[in-house]
Amino acid sequence: xxxxxxxxxxxxxxxxxxxxxxxxxxxxFFTFVPxxxxxxxxxxxxxxxxxxxxxxxxxWQIQNYVNAIQISGLPRLFLNSVVVSSVSTVLTLxxxxxxxxxxxREKFPLQQALLNVILAGVLVPIIxxxxxxxxxxxxxxxxxxxxxxxxxxxxxxxxxxxxxxxxFMKTIPKELEEAAVIDGASFFQRFSRVIFPLSxxxxxxxxxxxFLFGWNEFIYALLLTSRIQSRTLxxxxxxxxxxxFTDYTSMFAAIVLTIIPSIAVYVFLHEKIIxxxxxxxxxx
Amino acid sequence: MFLSPALILFxxxxxxxxxxxxxTSTLDWNxxxxxxxxxxxxxxxxxxxxxxxxxxxxxxxxxxSLGFVQISLAALVAMIxxxxxxxxxxxxxxxxxxxxxxxxxxxxxxxxxxxAEYGAIxxxxxxxxxxxxxxxxLGEIGTALPSILIQQVFYIGYFMIIILASIMSIPESYYSAxxxxxxxxxxQEIHITLPMIRPILVTAMTLAMAYGLRHFEATFLLxxxxxAHRTSVLGIQLYKMFSALDYGHANAIGGTLVIIGLVLxxxxxxxxxxxxxxxxxxx
Numbered sequence: 001x002x003x004x005x006x007x008x009x010x011x012x013x014x015x016x017x018x019x020x021x022x023x024x025x026x027x028x029f030f031t032f033v034p035x036x037x038x039x040x041x042x043x044x045x046x047x048x049x050x051x052x053x054x055x056x057x058x059x060w061q062i063q064n065y066v067n068a069i070q071i072s073g074l075p076r077l078f079l080n081s082v083v084v085s086s087v088s089t090v091l092t093l094x095x096x097x098x099x100x101x102x103x104x105r106e107k108f109p110l111q112q113a114l115l116n117v118i119l120a121g122v123l124v125p126i127i128x129x130x131x132x133x134x135x136x137x138x139x140x141x142x143x144x145x146x147x148x149x150x151x152x153x154x155x156x157x158x159x160x161x162x163x164x165x166x167x168f169m170k171t172i173p174k175e176l177e178e179a180a181v182i183d184g185a186s187f188f189q190r191f192s193r194v195i196f197p198l199s200x201x202x203x204x205x206x207x208x209x210x211f212l213f214g215w216n217e218f219i220y221a222l223l224l225t226s227r228i229q230s231r232t233l234x235x236x237x238x239x240x241x242x243x244x245f246t247d248y249t250s251m252f253a254a255i256v257l258t259i260i261p262s263i264a265v266y267v268f269l270h271e272k273i274i275x276x277x278x279x280x281x282x283x284x
Numbered sequence: 285m286f287l288s289p290a291l292i293l294f295x296x297x298x299x300x301x302x303x304x305x306x307x308t309s310t311l312d313w314n315x316x317x318x319x320x321x322x323x324x325x326x327x328x329x330x331x332x333x334x335x336x337x338x339x340x341x342x343x344x345x346x347x348x349s350l351g352f353v354q355i356s357l358a359a360l361v362a363m364i365x366x367x368x369x370x371x372x373x374x375x376x377x378x379x380x381x382x383x384x385x386x387x388x389x390x391x392x393x394x395x396x397x398x399x400a401e402y403g404a405i406x407x408x409x410x411x412x413x414x415x416x417x418x419x420x421x422l423g424e425i426g427t428a429l430p431s432i433l434i435q436q437v438f439y440i441g442y443f444m445i446i447i448l449a450s451i452m453s454i455p456e457s458y459y460s461a462x463x464x465x466x467x468x469x470x471x472q473e474i475h476i477t478l479p480m481i482r483p484i485l486v487t488a489m490t491l492a493m494a495y496g497l498r499h500f501e502a503t504f505l506l507x508x509x510x511x512a513h514r515t516s517v518l519g520i521q522l523y524k525m526f527s528a529l530d531y532g533h534a535n536a537i538g539g540t541l542v543i544i545g546l547v548l549x550x551x552x553x554x555x556x557x558x559x560x561x562x563x564x565x566x567x
Contacts, residue, residue, distance in 0.1 A: 016469065020364050024375055027361060030438045031378055037404050038393050046402075053407040099290035118290070121298045125498045125545045127519045128538035130526050131308065132301030135315075155297030158290060191286070216386040218501050219519075234388040238505060241392075248402060255392050259385050266384045270377050273384075277442075278449030 035259075042252035049249055061249065068254035071243050073228060077236035078261075084146055084232055085214035088153040092161050092210045093203055095154065100165035101191050105177075115166070121159030130223055137224050148224040149232065153214045161206045168202030169195060205276055215262075233258055302542065309535040316529075326536035336537070339509075339516040342429065346517065347496035347548070349437050351489045358443035359485065363473050365444075366451040376448065380441035391505040394435045398422050398506070422507050429515045432506050436499075443488045450484040451477055486556045490549060497545055 041049055042064055043057040052058075068074065103115045133152060134143075142148040176198070177190050185193065221235040231239075237258055244251035266273065309326055313319035330336045361379065365372045382390060397404050398421040406418040421431045454477065462472050500519035503509060509516035509524070518537055525534035 020369065023361060023364060024369070027379055027438065027440065028375065031382055031441075034393055034397055034404070035381075038396065041396075041404075049402050053402070053404055054411070095289045095293065098286040102286045118294055121294065123494075123545060123549060124298060124302065125494070125541045127498045127500055127522070128305060128541040129297075129301040130522060131315075131531055131535055131538065132304040133297070134526070135304070136296060136301070151293075152297070155293045158293055158297070162290065212384075216388070218386075218388050219523075223523075234386050237386075237388045237392055241395075248396070252396065255389055259389050262384045262386070263381070266381065270380070274376065274380060274445055277445050 038252055039256055041249055042256045044249050046247065046249050064250045064253040065257070067244075067247065067250040068257055071247075071250065072236065072240060072254045074233075074236070074254065074257055076229070077231055077233045077258075080146060080231060081215055081233040084149045084153065085211050087146075088150045088157070088214045089207050089211045091150065091154045092157045093165075093207055096158060096161040096206070097165050097169075097196060097199060097203065098191065100162055100169050101195055103162075103166050104169040105174075115162075119159055119163050122163065126156055127219060130219070133220060134223055143224060144226050144230050146230055148230075149214075149217075149221060152220050152224065153210070153217060156220075157210045157213055161210060164206040164209070165199065165202050168199055168205075172198050208273070208276065305535045305538040305542070308531050309539040311532045313531045314529045315531045322532065326532040327540065330533060330536050330540070335513045335516060336518075336521060338513050339518050339521045340540075342515065342517050343497055343499065343544075345429070345433070346499045347493045349433050350496040351493040354437045354440060355443055355485065355489050355492055357438070358440040358488070359447050359481070361440055362444050362447035362451055363477060365448055366477075367469075376445070380445055382439045383441045387501040388505060390439075391435075391502045394431075394502075395422070395506055398431055423511055425511055425514050428507055428511055432502055432515055435506075436502060443492065446488060447481060447484055450481045454480045486552065489556065490552050493548055493552065494545065497541065497548065 040057065041053075043060045043062075044052075044064075045061055048055070048058060099118075103111065137143050137148045137152065140148075140151070142151065172195060177185075177194050180190055180194050216234060217232075218234045218238075221232045222238070225231060225235065237255065240251045240254050244254070308319070310321060310323055311319040312322045312325075365376055396402070400406060400418075400420040400423065403421070405421065409415065409417050419427045421427045458476050458480075459472055462476055467475065498519060499517050500523075503515050503517055503520055504523070507515045509520040518541055522534050522537040522541070525537060
């Protein structure tokens with residue numbers, strides 16, 4: 001029995017173990033504790049927030065949430081975000097799956113060059129295009145409407161969604177369409193009856209991406225709308241500071257309410273979301 | 285005809301805007317009245333402006349912090365979780381959680397945490413008797429930029445997930461062979477894991493650096509570039525110039541962003557992307 005080697009091994013094992021749990025613990029703390037602080041604070045009075053910051057609320061102030069909904073206009077913000085995100089998702093998927101189908105199946109001059117140009121759009125820092133998007137939206141007479149955001153988000157997601165759909169459609173065997181052609185299917189029918197239904201996985205991947213983009217987008221919501229009626233959720237959050245003024249805990253309640261839908265979806269679908277991301281990463 | 289909607293949108297929202305940005309970046313123009321051609325003057329003005337210099341420096345700090353620090357941390361955590369310690373699925377789920385919450389909500393939460401009066405961070409320091417360490421985190425020149433950086437860099441979830449997936453696709457036999465040869469955990473990670481995940485690390489770094497270049501939301505909401513422009517980035521400057529109807533200088537910033545982005549990608553590809561091909565075969 002080699003005593004020295006044995007000790008050394010356990011020593012390094014112990015350090016590694018402590019180090020490992022320190023790292024995991026640190027990131028857990030950083031990710032989770034602020035959220036819990038926000039949640040607990042949202043049930044406190046403003047005095048408690050100052051005086052007893054790390055205690056549980058003495059009385060759980062449900063009133064904060066009532067204030068939050070009344071002051072912030074959350075239902076409208078929420079509805080706008082749902083409309084903008086879903087419509088832009090549907091539009092993006094329709095437009096890019098059609099384009100991806102042509103790129104994956106047809107041959108025409110400059111096809112590869114055209115595809116590359118569209119895919120290169122991924123590299124454009126969209127933030128650099130504030131001025132032209134503002135002018136374009138005005139020229140289309142869409143400024144300060146939900147359509148301004150829907151169209152902008154659809155266009156911004158064109159390259160990434162084309163990339164995902166094209167990558168997916170290339171993996172669908174051509175034989176399936178050939179059978180349909182023999183049965184007399186037209187070009188459009190090949191797309192709508194064969195390829196589109198078979199692309200479900202690709203559509204879900206691209207759709208999730210586009211939906212989350214629309215749900216979380218801030219800069220162009222800020223730039224292309226002005227009235228309260230056309231604000232999305234993310235833009236609305238920015239105005240909480242002025243709306244709630246010094247009623248911090250009601251503002252926290254409003255922020256919590258904006259987070260809840262995302263967390264609820266995540267709690268149910270986290271395995272799927274993580275798996276989808278992971279498999280996308282391996283392919284890309 | 286199937287292509288036309290995509291092509292029209294692409295022309296309107298990519299081709300025209302890029303042309304517009306570069307064309308107007310050479311003009312002295314407020315967007316309404318007559319424009320005057322000034323060549324590269326706007327670019328020169330920008331590079332001589334102190335605020336622009338601070339902004340571009342900060343963008344590079346963002347690029348480096350996200351591209352190197354955040355990705356290294358994500359890779360470290362991914363390596364730990366790939367060995368499936370107790371509760372690894374739980375940690376994976378929690379670490380990714382902030383990625384499903386919007387940047388805006390996260391930023392508002394951190395504004396509250398950093399707040400000098402009621403923020404949890406100062407209160408926590410006071411609780412520990414460390415009053416002398418309390419700061420007006422977002423209001424002081426020394427602490428503002430680090431505060432915003434930390435708030436982003438430690439959210440490793442997204443990159444951790446894709447790196448973790450890549451590590452877990454490495455065949456188990458590689459590790460057991462190394463174990464028989466007497467390689468310890470650290471040696472295994474350095475000689476097996478790192479080379480195998482190199483392509484995904486390059487991809488992750490490229491993405492993270494692109495985010496660093498485009499950074500806007502958290503700074504806009506936490507400090508709006510203050511105090512004294514110390515946290516400003518190009519996106520914030522562009523927004524301010526554009527709001528002041530200074531199309532020429534604003535779009536010169538936009539043009540600079542596009543060019544830096546392309547150069548950055550070219551540099552990453554040529555320095556780090558070399559070995560990507562060899563490892564692609566394993567997938």
